[in-house]
Amino acid sequence: MSIQVRNVEKRFGDFVALDKVSLDFAEGELTALLGPSGCGKTTLLRIIAGLERADAGQVLLSGSDASQQHVRQRNVGFVFQHYALFKHMTVFENVAFGLRVKPRGERPGEAQIRDKVRSLLELVQLDWLADRYPTQLSGGQRQRIALARALAVEPRVLLLDEPFGALDAKVRKELRRWLRSLHDELHVTSVFVTHDQEEALEVADQVVLMNRGQVEQAGTPEAVYNHPATPFVFGFLGNVNLFHGRLELGAGGGVLHTGEASLPVVAGSYEADHEDGSEAVAYARPHELDLERYAPGAEGIAVTLRRALALGPVAQLELEREDKLGVIEAALPLERFRHAGFREGELLAVRPRQLRVFVQRGEGQDKNAARARGAHAAKQGATQ
Structure with a gap:
């Protein structure tokens, strides 16, 4: 029934x-x-x-x-x-x-x-x-x-x-x-x-x-x-990292300026009603991050590895942003982590492989937008 x-x-x-x-x-x-x-x-x-x-x-x-x-x-x-x-x-x-x-x-x-x-x-x-x-x-x-x-x-x-x-x-x-x-x-x-x-x-x-x-x-x-x-939905389903900043749009995508870093944003990862220069928040899950040792001019966000917990097949990493804008959680396959040889206290660069960006609105706008997205999502879900 x-x-x-x-x-x-x-x-x-x-x-x-x-x-x-x-x-x-x-x-x-x-x-x-x-x-x-x-x-x-x-x-x-x-x-x-x-x-x-x-x-x-x-x-x-x-x-x-x-x-x-x-x-x-x-x-x-x-x-x-x-x-x-x-x-x-x-x-x-x-x-x-x-x-x-x-x-x-x-x-x-x-x-x-x-x-x-x-x-x-x-x-x-x-x-x-x-x-x-x-x-x-x-x-x-x-x-x-x-x-x-x-x-x-x-x-x-x-x-x-x-x-x-x-x-x-x-x-x-x-x-x-x-x-x-x-x-x-x-x-x-x-x-x-x-x-x-x-x-x-x-x-x-x-x-x-x-x-x-x-x-x-x-x-x-x-x-x-x-x-x-x-x-x-992004925040409720599993761990997620938030990157607050300003979205600069260009041909085929854009750039999110967050703190002292600029992160590339591909077309389709943000809503069509975003305007150039909008205040935005981007989301990335811990397993969607790449890490490398920091070098001058390196792409990504400069971070310090504060804690590494190697449990099972995955290493859970706690990374503190050098621009003092919070902590980032990363998850790397244990073999990759061990091969890289990262050590606690080391300066690294973290770069999201993909970001999902949402524009920041006022409370009333947020409620109306959420209602519209929810109605559309419910309709789409019913037809799957």
């Missing part, structure tokens, strides 16, 4: 939780709603489920307006962060609960319920725990039982609110791989909320970046990571 959200608005007093949000969730896809706390992602999930009522806008399920439907009528499975299992019931009875409380005319027979529950417990690989109670399970096991319970009623849509947020890092990683595998087997239209960038990029078919009640960008994990539409 597909989901369409059209111009949804939600306020809590003076706080705007959702500001005219429009999104399409394709049938059979797994979508991540990603963003910081308070950005509106959980509110949007609850409105789709029918647990919250929007102040304005529509929720369409397979093209039919479900905005006024009760949560029971939507046939949605919901998995909470803290499991919400019944402690006084066994694992088997927890999974069977949704089937047992169906209206009499829709309720399966006892033999059907037993077969269904056993099948679901096998699906989540916990059939051997059927007679145990939730307090006897690990956090990861409880979350899998909660998912089995949500699937028992054969929902048209599966919604998960921070499903792995209460688990430690190792268990989270194992469970998100398992969720991806389970989704590939079931193909239930699914939406999950997370603030974990790695989780969203690794698991989802589509990622929706939200900020202050608006959609910043929607698209495939590769699209949002490699082609961020806004400064917020």
Whole structure:
């Protein structure tokens, strides 16, 4: 079943939780709603489920307006962060609960319920725990039982609110791989909320970046990571270096003057509405930087290597700008770092291989531009 959200608005007093949000969730896809706390992602999930009522806008399920439907009528499975299992019931009875409380005319027979529950417990690989109670399970096991319970009623849509947020890092990683595998087997239209960038990029078919009640960008994990539409998206997805300066445009590109350095900017890496001489901020990720020993006239930014941390296959470098405009983080393959022989305290030149440049506007202009980019990005993401 597909989901369409059209111009949804939600306020809590003076706080705007959702500001005219429009999104399409394709049938059979797994979508991540990603963003910081308070950005509106959980509110949007609850409105789709029918647990919250929007102040304005529509929720369409397979093209039919479900905005006024009760949560029971939507046939949605919901998995909470803290499991919400019944402690006084066994694992088997927890999974069977949704089937047992169906209206009499829709309720399966006892033999059907037993077969269904056993099948679901096998699906989540916990059939051997059927007679145990939730307090006897690990956090990861409880979350899998909660998912089995949500699937028992054969929902048209599966919604998960921070499903792995209460688990430690190792268990989270194992469970998100398992969720991806389970989704590939079931193909239930699914939406999950997370603030974990790695989780969203690794698991989802589509990622929706939200900020202050608006959609910043929607698209495939590769699209949002490699082609961020806004400064917020660039900064939220992984570590990033910022270079503030003035953009001078020329034929086929331009130059960003930042501190005592001038960095080349290729055409297409900045928006068309940039004007020559605009105050701008450029972004580059740590792995997009080249390093060499400093020499007079060297291209790039003069820096001092303050700290080098060689962990695994990558060396993480902390570089202090000589013009006192902050610290730059660089990531080099360990073999290249060792071959270069860089030492802490050494003077180096850092040069971004690529920059993404955004013009700096006033607050009102920023909001309007972000809204326009977000609407366009959401439309583009829905068509991918």
